Amino acid sequence: MYGATIFHGSNAEVAMPRLPQHGQYRDFGYGFYCTHDEQSSRRRALTRRGSSVLNSYTYSENPQLKLKIFSEMTDEWLDFVAACRLGTPHRFDVVAGPMADDQIWNYVEALLAGRISRAAFWELAKFNHPTHQLAFCTELSLQTLSFTGSVAL
Numbered sequence: 001m002y003g004a005t006i007f008h009g010s011n012a013e014v015a016m017p018r019l020p021q022h023g024q025y026r027d028f029g030y031g032f033y034c035t036h037d038e039q040s041s042r043r044r045a046l047t048r049r050g051s052s053v054l055n056s057y058t059y060s061e062n063p064q065l066k067l068k069i070f071s072e073m074t075d076e077w078l079d080f081v082a083a084c085r086l087g088t089p090h091r092f093d094v095v096a097g098p099m100a101d102d103q104i105w106n107y108v109e110a111l112l113a114g115r116i117s118r119a120a121f122w123e124l125a126k127f128n129h130p131t132h133q134l135a136f137c138t139e140l141s142l143q144t145l146s147f148t149g150s151v152a153l
Helices: 038-046 075-085 102-112 118-125
Strands: 005-010 032-034 053-059 067-069 094-098 132-136 145-152
Touching (some): 038 053, 075 102
Antiparallel strands (some): 053 145, 094 132
8 A cells, every 4th residue: 555556536636635524424434535446536536526537646654543454345344334334433544445335335224224134235245346445534644645646537
């Protein structure tokens, strides 16, 4: 992750990333979301109203940061995502791992509502190949990002 180029799809150039002050809860809570997958960021930018912009950054290591890394979808990941989507705060500066796309989130909601079992969730989720995402959740974590440019799509 360190020194690698990461991307953020938006409707504007984001030279100075900020933490959202409101909005809906996301997989890893409130944060500035990026990915290593350029194509995924391009697709996200193209779904925005108005302009479509692909922003790129490099990440510099800060050993003071509290990181939470999920290498794959696991029960721990599922519980973490469900808690974050319900608004439960966490103590991490950066969280990285698979993204619960709309289809996977529908399964998470069904699990939380008791409409499907955990076993059924995993059976349904195994057919999805989620994109990897990085959530920068604190001001300190945003300081590790260096804007390297943007491209209008």
